[in-house]
Amino acid sequence: MVKSAFIRCKSCGVVNKIPSNRFNDKPNCGKCKSPLIIPEKPVDINSSNFDEEVLRWSGLVVLDFWAVWCGACRIVAPVLDELAVRARGFVKVAKIDVDKHPDLGKRFAIKATPTLILFKDGVKINKIEGALSKDQLDQWIASSVKK
Ligand SMILES: [Zn+2]
Numbered sequence: 001m002v003k004s005a006f007i008r009c010k011s012c013g014v015v016n017k018i019p020s021n022r023f024n025d026k027p028n029c030g031k032c033k034s035p036l037i038i039p040e041k042p043v044d045i046n047s048s049n050f051d052e053e054v055l056r057w058s059g060l061v062v063l064d065f066w067a068v069w070c071g072a073c074r075i076v077a078p079v080l081d082e083l084a085v086r087a088r089g090f091v092k093v094a095k096i097d098v099d100k101h102p103d104l105g106k107r108f109a110i111k112a113t114p115t116l117i118l119f120k121d122g123v124k125i126n127k128i129e130g131a132l133s134k135d136q137l138d139q140w141i142a143s144s145v146k147k
Helices: 020-025 050-055 071-086 102-107 134-146
Strands: 004-008 015-019 060-066 091-097 115-120 123-129
Touching (some): 015 020, 050 060, 060 134, 071 091, 071 134, 115 134, 123 134
Parallel strands (some): 060 091
Antiparallel strands (some): 004 015, 115 123
């Protein structure tokens, strides 16, 4: 079934409705013709791209606060990689290395890794600590969105 995703243009800010069967056709913004970026792998977040990649994304973002030395983060990493492909255009996956970006860890009061924060249209809607399986992650997202 073809579903449509709402992708905000990074150049002009207009939200474009793109059917999922056109994701690979290099869609352009209907207004300014800039290429629309529909990531299919986790996006690395830092202080300078946080607003653009997380707060201004239209729809859902799973933001993973992780650390290189964290074993549970390595367990959840492939689950998030898989989600980024499977839910492309609908759930964006973003990652923050808390050692490189302590300012963002502090901003969201991160006490443990991994911590996942779910954003919808730039608003934080839920937060969970610890590694999740694929099913647990799907359930967490579904129940968070329903609230
Ligand atoms: Zn545009």
